[in-house]
Amino acid sequence: MNLTMDGRPAAFEGRPTILEVARANGIYIPSLCDHPELEPYAACRLCLVEVKGRRGYVPACSTAAEEGLEVLTATPEIQALRRGILELILAEHPNACLICAEKSSCDELKSTIRKTGEVTGCVLCPVNGRCELQRVVEAIGVERVHFPSLRREGEVRRDDPFIDRDNSLCILCGRCVRVCHEVRGASVLTFVSRGSQTVVGTALNRRLFESACRFCGACVDVCPTGSLADRAVRYERLPDEEKRTLCTLCSQGCGLRLELREGRILNALPDPEGAVNHGQACVKGRFLVKDAVYHKRRLLRPMVRRDGRLQETTWEEALTAAAERLAGFGAGEVAVAGSSESSCEDLFVLHKFAAEVLKSPSASGPWTGCAAARLGEASAENFHISDIGEAEVVAVFDVDLPVTQPIVGLAVHRAFRKGAAVVSVGPEEAQAGRWSSIKVGLPAGKAAGFLRALAAVIRGSGGAAAVKAGGVDKEKLLEIAGLLTERTPSFFLVGPEFLQSPGRGSTPAAMRDLASLTGSRIIPLDGTANVRGEDKIARAFPAKPVTTEDLFAAVNRGDVKALYLAGPFPKLASGAAKLVIIQGSYTDENAEIADIILPETTSFEAEGTFVNIEGRIQIAGRAVEPLGEAKPGWLILSGLAGKMGGAGFGYSSAGEIRKDLAGAAAAFKDLVTLPGPPEGLFLFEGPVRPEAMTGEKEARVRAAKTRPSERRDTDVYKGLNLALETKSLRLVRGR
């Protein structure tokens, strides 16, 4: 379809807004309240344009493009109107610097006087140089503000972690309120009072922290001024470089843009083009990447224990020592523990090393307590988080979505807003404050009974006893049963803890039964960055899978005498193993008794491939040079393997490893085509096999059934518990 804009034809499809058509055609229409992720708001009135045949002016952001429209975006009258409106906005906002003629020669003063607290002009503002209002003022051209200043009064709120709030800079565009409500479903920020007394605030003016804010940072990211600002970069200079990478602090696979200055990370921002997150993030990816990379517990130098003490040494010495000592053990006496947070490259080389050089079992994940494993292999299939956004029914089984699966949580919220029914099932105390249509508080041990009761009700075979075993009253069961049978598509989002079955019966079996009965799709939700990848890589090697618990038991039995720990492992007693080599990024309890320490990079210091919870394969680019002497895991292992006579370990780049991995594991057969097609590259899945349980799966399911585990702390990254090791996150999590 076509319309005319400023005399030129502009083509469009579907039903975009006039503003969207303008942008697609390179025509500038200013706007401060519009945002691509939010519904149009039409409040700033800067985007007013003229449409032939319509009275007055219409806001381009909320007027639909139609065939044959004649639009004028910049007549002299419109420009005068825009200037007038902008002047009014500037009367509510400190504007001295914005219209100052000496702007350009102010440079030398800028970096020092910015450290005052109150903002009276751009030079003192945390977002100077990256402020949307500044850009609009430049584009429209305002030389003088003819009105007296009507600045909002009030202190700058500094009483929350991460975020400063300065109402004197607010222009009431409403983006923060809208993103918090429409996109994040948190509804922490809102408009308070009315008219020119309106301010953006929280319920009863409480701290964000006391208002159930998760500190995802979305409000800061959409704020066009410095009203909501990231405190950590307040006094920093502007970045000189930007690198795209992935966040690996959980399993969503969000795209991040890291801002660097002189090679150092200043800030992490969500990538608007992130295939999974589309510009959203969570508190970890948004605010804690710097802490993770530069944490004081980082292992930065190779170390070897001599005379009872760990001493720093060179790589050559450390690797030689490791090779020599490992060679002293027989097949099966050395065990390797991997991590589902490591990259595919790291994991491939690790498993290869364990299988070919050490000829030893390796503890792959899935670490005990993995939901996918508990359900059996057929359940860990590829899916699109966006599909959940189109669901009619979503049942969430003991997953704290905003904390552990934030992007999945956003999709569930999207579905909820569109009218989907969301059933939240989990421990009683965790149900308060969740947005959902139905809340089911289920005490521990009742999971299987509940699922079976639902199935019974649906089948019509629900005797009173079966219903009672559900632990939930009958009306609720009927309601949920009704939803599941009448509306489709329906998803079961399952957390690992729900699938424990300390009581009678198998929860996984009951869940699979209910899912097939209702045509629901089960999606097991695990929390680490590469749990899907690790699962597939481990299977590419012949060794039987073992869990870290298995290994730990074997160590204590004395079957395993030496350990190569490249991942989390229970705390070893001193002397439990004859040799402990740790390849890691942070010190932990086991590091204290380790014999050799090989410092590993975090994902931000080395290129690596990760498979997110959807099964999507993405490359996390290297953002900064490795800190200290740290090296990527695959490089360490290649060196070590080489010293132990292993063949085929001469890797010098991640790309080379990917070639081998593609050949070794069917799931990765298209790996070398990364970044892949526009819709993304996913793990290759063979034809879906019927739900027959092989012996292997049976064993796994039984294992899961009888071994409950503690709830995994999702704030742990490679052994570093961010919630304990950083003051801000500790506060946010309430620890």
Added chain:
Amino acid sequence: MSSELSLVQRIVSQHHHRKRSLIPILQDVQGRSQWLSPETLDEVARELDIPPAHVYSVATFYKSFSLSPRGRHICTVCMGTACHVRGGAAILEHFERRLGIKAGETSSDREYTLERVNCLGACALAPLAVVDGRYYGQMSETKANQVLETVKPSKAGRRGDR
């Protein structure tokens, strides 16, 4: 354990827990408790299962709602155009002087609250003031003084319907 419902619970239940009835619920609660305390607002949010920010946002938008305790006697002066043209502003100032508070405030002894309202629709009686629910038309300084005399010995408890 007593299963007695609180005021908020009763009213929310009368409105069938309908989220869209937030405004009538707040009106009914204020009708009984005279003002909306922070605890009340939180309770409404809990009972209706809506975000507290939303309740607070609505409660601060509409002028009907009082978020601070009100006095035993409520004096409302009409500021509609007809009343203005007939000297309403002077009447308000007179009340402000007599009561020692500005419009929108409550006296420190919690005896009086002075409010202004944008037209009660009784324009023929302009200028108009309402004291404790009773309409007093054709207000003057003298009449205002008389009215204030009648409410001065504060009668405990009972207030007229509005």
Added chain:
Amino acid sequence: MPYRSHLLVCAGTGCVSCGAFPLKEALEKEIARRGLGSEILVVTTGCNGFCERGPIVMVHPEGIFYQRLKVEDVPFLVEEHLIKGRPVQKFMYVPPEEKRPVPKMADIEFFKHQRLIVLRNRGRIDPERIEEYIAYDGYDGMAKALTSMTPEEILAEVTAAGLRGRGGAGFLTGRKWELCRREKATPKYLICNGDEGDPGAFMDRSVLEADPHAVLEGMVIGAKAIGAEKGFAYIRDEYPLAVKRMGIAIEQARGLGLLGSDILGTGFNFDLEIVRGAGAFVSGEETALIASIEGQRAYPRQRPPYPAQHGLWGKPTVINNVETWANVPSIIRRGAAWFSGLGTEKSKGTKIFSLVGKINNTGLVEVPMGIRLQEIVYGIGGGIPAGRDFKAVQIGGPSGGCIPKEHLDLPVDYESLTQAGAMMGSGGMIVMDEDTCMVDIALYFLRFTQEESCGKCAPCRIGTRQMAEILARITGGEGSDEDLEKLERLARAVKQGSLCGLGQTAPNPVLSTLRYFRDEYVAHITGRSCPALVCKNLIAYYVEPEKCVGCLLCLKNCPVNAIAGEFKKVHVIDQDACIKCGACLNVCPAKVRAVSKYTGEKGRAINSGLPRQEPS
């Protein structure tokens, strides 16, 4: 046995606050005491319209109109009129400037020129008794619409009648219904906009209090036309009696099967819920009203899409004003041709106006469209009290403008008023005399708009505040020469830029007073004077030494003790302490008139103590 006489006691809000109910009780008691209980019935009715004169009692069947009755008058009235058959002259209405009373309502100028369609039942039925509404052809229109008309036929009738929205915008009602009818989405909703927020307007209040069934009936008919089953009556929180009467009406209508499911056995369902406003003028705007019913802040939304297409909870919704709905039954009952025979070519039917301010006959009037403004002000309104000069009449509330003397011959219809810089609005007509300062009026309206602005869009939120600040400076004597140009520039930005009607029309009072009374603005700015002697910073109160008799009245009544003087000695106002409250002027006896107000140079001279005055 039929009663030989009915006493109709007006019980609209105005009369109620003047003591209508005690009066009614007194009448009933006296009638009982005199043994007339089976002959004479006392009935309360809705607002009569002549609120200035309350409490009002009409005696039927004679049609005698008694006004300003007190409880003490009752025994005499009963004795003289009801027993001896001699109507009591001293309780009757005497037109201003005249001596002889006018006994019958039908002869009183205030009522004579009115043409009652919407208010046809006022003063003659008890609004809390549905039987009385029915007795006067009530629900006949609805019956006709439900039993013998198709939705298209109803639509055609309303369209042919030319009914336009009475809430302010004047949009063709039939056209709005048509737009909604065409939409496929369900359910559809009907809303009655009773959020009459214009200060000085109380038409909708009166209709809801006096004849709520007219609104109900209109809504059922409308529901049939567009295909809705649910409706909402949104009534201002400040109208408790209207809420109550509407509630009773709904209950009674339901009770008789005239509302609810299967109305009149036709299989048509429609029910109504009352929603109270919560003190926000902006919730009178259609989309803001919708937001309010949805339980949100009353923020207007960008249109299109219009509520008729995408309204309450995203469904097609028709919102009409109380008065609009109340017109519908008559149109259906008597036909479009009858209705369009009234009024002008483009403005059909009648309009209710609230005539208030500096006018003798304050009250509610329903007149045919096209009537000259002059006739309303002088004919019906009885002119300006106390012999003062007419200055302007403000029409359309905060969205409207002032019509000055030279345009008094203007016909009152939508187009003429808009062209003159005012607006029909909801029908508030505020008469102003020479003692009204037009700059002060502009400031008053801007302050109102500022307070009621929802705050969503920048032009209205900030622009009206800037305009109000400029006006405040001008009335405070601190205006400067660029101010008028600034005001006009601001007015343009606010008018063109605002999101909703509140902002778009907010500058009208300023623009209209600038258009017709520019000289007053200039006087304030350049001459530092307020010709109407209103703006406090520009006037001085002065006790004329030659006239003062030393009665001490002003001295005693000055709230800040700013007057010095002794008995039988000339009083002197301390200009520094004077707060310009006007109490001294009010209490100075009419025969003395010793207190004057001055402005401009003379005022400034007095303010600074010249001529020097000492108490003599």
